[in-house]
Amino acid sequence: xxxxxxxxxxxxxxxxxxxxxxxxxxxxxxxxxxxxxxxxxxxxxxxxxxxxxxxxxxxxxxxxxxxxxxxxxxxxxxxxxxxxxxxxxxxxxxxxxxxxxxxxxxxxxxxxxxxxxxxxxxxxxxxxxxxxxxxxxxxxxxxxxxxxxxxxxxxxxxxxxxxxxxxxxxxxxxxxxxxxxxxxxxxxxxxxxxxxxxxxxxxxxxxxxxxxxxxxxxxxxxxxxxxxxxxxxxxxxxxxxxxxxxxxxxxxxxxxxxxxxxxxxxxxxxx
Amino acid sequence: xxxxxxxxxxxxxxxxxxxxxxxxxxxxxxxxxxxxxxxxxxxxxxxxxxxxxxxxxxxxxxxxxxxxxxxxxxxxxxxxxxxxxxxxxxxxxxxxxxxxxxxxxxxxxxxxxxxxxxxxxxxxxxxxxxxxxxxxxxxxxxxxxxxxxxxxxxxxxxxxxxxxxxxxxxxxxxxxxxxxxxxxxxxxxxxxxxxxxxxxxxxxxxxxxxxxxxxxxxxxxxxxxxxxxxxxxxxxxxxxxxxxxxxxxxxxxxxxxxxxxxxxxxxxxxx
Numbered sequence: 001x002x003x004x005x006x007x008x009x010x011x012x013x014x015x016x017x018x019x020x021x022x023x024x025x026x027x028x029x030x031x032x033x034x035x036x037x038x039x040x041x042x043x044x045x046x047x048x049x050x051x052x053x054x055x056x057x058x059x060x061x062x063x064x065x066x067x068x069x070x071x072x073x074x075x076x077x078x079x080x081x082x083x084x085x086x087x088x089x090x091x092x093x094x095x096x097x098x099x100x101x102x103x104x105x106x107x108x109x110x111x112x113x114x115x116x117x118x119x120x121x122x123x124x125x126x127x128x129x130x131x132x133x134x135x136x137x138x139x140x141x142x143x144x145x146x147x148x149x150x151x152x153x154x155x156x157x158x159x160x161x162x163x164x165x166x167x168x169x170x171x172x173x174x175x176x177x178x179x180x181x182x183x184x185x186x187x188x189x190x191x192x193x194x195x196x197x198x199x200x201x202x203x204x205x206x207x208x209x210x211x212x213x214x215x216x217x218x219x220x221x222x223x224x225x226x227x228x229x230x231x232x233x234x235x236x237x238x239x240x241x242x243x244x245x246x247x248x249x250x251x252x253x254x255x256x257x258x259x260x261x262x263x264x265x266x267x268x269x270x271x
Numbered sequence: 272x273x274x275x276x277x278x279x280x281x282x283x284x285x286x287x288x289x290x291x292x293x294x295x296x297x298x299x300x301x302x303x304x305x306x307x308x309x310x311x312x313x314x315x316x317x318x319x320x321x322x323x324x325x326x327x328x329x330x331x332x333x334x335x336x337x338x339x340x341x342x343x344x345x346x347x348x349x350x351x352x353x354x355x356x357x358x359x360x361x362x363x364x365x366x367x368x369x370x371x372x373x374x375x376x377x378x379x380x381x382x383x384x385x386x387x388x389x390x391x392x393x394x395x396x397x398x399x400x401x402x403x404x405x406x407x408x409x410x411x412x413x414x415x416x417x418x419x420x421x422x423x424x425x426x427x428x429x430x431x432x433x434x435x436x437x438x439x440x441x442x443x444x445x446x447x448x449x450x451x452x453x454x455x456x457x458x459x460x461x462x463x464x465x466x467x468x469x470x471x472x473x474x475x476x477x478x479x480x481x482x483x484x485x486x487x488x489x490x491x492x493x494x495x496x497x498x499x500x501x502x503x504x505x506x507x508x509x510x511x512x513x514x515x516x517x518x519x520x521x522x523x524x525x526x527x528x529x530x531x532x533x534x535x536x537x538x539x540x541x542x
Contacts, residue, residue: 105475130377164374169464170464183458184455187440187454187458191440195466
C-alpha cells in the first residue's frame with residue numbers, strides 16, 4: 001500500500017512543519033498573556049469546561065492558517081469546521097487539559113496537527129508551562145525541542161522492572177463506551193501506572209520518558225498529533241477505538257509508545 | 272485532649288520552620304547541581320529505585336540538622352535513624368517520586384518534616400523543577416511560597432461537577448495490603464481522577480488545586496509533612512491505614528484536602 005503522504009515534496013512538508021511551530025509559538029503567547037490578564041472559566045453545553053483562553057488561542061491559530069493557507073480545512077475543538085472538502089485539514093486543540101489549565105496544574109498543552117487525505121502529516125504538542133515541546137512531520141523525524149527523538153534506542157523507562165505506562169482515567173473508558181473492563185485489566189497488569197491528563201501523557205510516551213500511553217474516549221483533536229509523532233520517533237501507534245457516537249461524533253482510542261510495550265498492551269486488551 | 276505541640280513557644284516553632292526552609296533550599300541546590308553533573312540510578316534491596324541524588328540530598332540535610340540541632344532525631348528514607356529517643360524527629364524523603372526524577376518528569380519533590388512527640392510540627396514539600404513549594408508549621412499557617420493557603424475559602428476545584436481528586440496507583444493498594452477494593456470503589460465513584468505520584472498530589476490537595484488526595488501504602492516519610500500542612504491550610508486529614516509490615520515497618524495511608532470531599536471519601540471507604 002503506498003502512503004498518500006509520499007506524494008508530497010519534503011520541502012512542502014517542511015514548510016507546513018515550520019508553520020505549525022509558528023502557530024505553537026503564537027498559542028504560547030496568547031496563553032501567557034491571558035494568564036496575566038485573567039482566565040475566565042465557563043461550561044460548554046456538554047458540561048465540559050472551557051475558558052476564554054481556549055477560544056482566544058483557537059481564534060489566533062485560525063487567523064494564521066487563513067492567512068497562509070486560505071484553502072486548507074480547519075477542525076478545532078471550539079469553533080465549527082472550515083473548508084471541509086480540502087485534502088489538507090488542520091486539527092486543533094487549543095488547550096488540551098482545560099481542567100488542569102483552569103486549576104493551575106502545568107500539564108496542559110496545545111495540540112496542532114495537519115492531516116493530508118486523512119493521514120497525519122505534521123504534529124506539535126506544546127506545553128508552555130513546562131517549557132516542553134514535541135514536534136515532527138512525516139519523513140522528517142520527531143523532535144523534543146531541537147533534539148531528535150529515537151524511541152527504538154531509548155532505554156526502558158521503568159528502571160525497576162515492568163513497563164512504565166500512563167493511562168487515561170476510568171471516565172474515558174466509560175463515558176462514550178463500555179470499556180470499563182479494559183481499565184480494570186490494565187490497572188491490574190500495570191499497577192504502577194500514572195494518570196496525567198491527555199497530551200502530557202502523550203508527550204511522555206513520544207519522548208520515551210514512559211514506555212507507552214493508553215488513551216480511550218478521545219475526540220479527533222486529542223489524538224491528531226500523536227500518531228505522526230510516535231511513528232516518526234520510531235515508536236508504534238495502534239488505534240484501539242473508533243466509534244461514531246450520535247450527537248457527538250468520532251470517539252477514538254489508541255495505544256502508543258515503545259513497540260514492545262505497545263504489543264504487550266494490545267495483547268492484553270484482546271485477551 | 273491537649274495538644275502536646277502547644278507546650279512549645281511559637282518563636283521556637285518559627286525557628287524550626289525557618290530551618291526547614293533553609294533545608295529545602297539546600298535540597299534544591301544539591302538536586303540542581305547533580306542534574307547538571309549526572310544522575311546515576313541503582314536499585315535498592317527491595318528493588319525500588321534510588322539515585323546518587325537521593326543519597327546526596329539526605330546527606331546534606333543530615334549535616335544541616337546535626338549542625339543546628341545535634342540532639343534531634345533523624346528518620347530518612349536512605350540512611351539509618353539517629354537519636355531515636357529525642358522528642359524531636361526530623362523526617363526526610365530527599366526525593367519523593369524517584370521514578371519520576373530518574374525519568375525527567377518534574378513532579379517529584381523533597382519532603383522535610385519535624386515531628387514533636389509524634390505530632391507533626393513543621394512540614395515542607397518542595398518541587399524545585401516546578402518552582403513550587405508548600406510549607407508551614409503548627410499554629411503558623413500553611414503557605415504556598417509567600418501566599419497563605421486558606422482551604423476553607425478555596426473554590427471547588429472541579430469546575431465541571433463532582434470533586435477533583437488525585438489518588439495513588441493500584442500498586443499502592445495492593446503492595447503491602449489487600450485494599451484493591453478501595454481502588455475499584457474510588458475509581459468508580461470518582462472516574463475522572465488523576466494519578467500523580469505521591470507528593471505532587473499532596474501539594475495539589477494542600478493548595479486546593481484539587482479537592483482531595485487519597486494515599487495508601489506509604490512509608491512514614493511520604494506522609495510526614497502532609498498532615499500539618501493540610502490542617503494548617505484549614506483542610507481535613509484522616510489516617511485510613513496504619514499497619515506494621517514485618518521486615519518493612521509502618522505502612523500508612525491517608526485522605527486529605529477539603530473537608531467536604533474528604534468526608535465523602537471516608538464514607539465511601541467505610542461502605
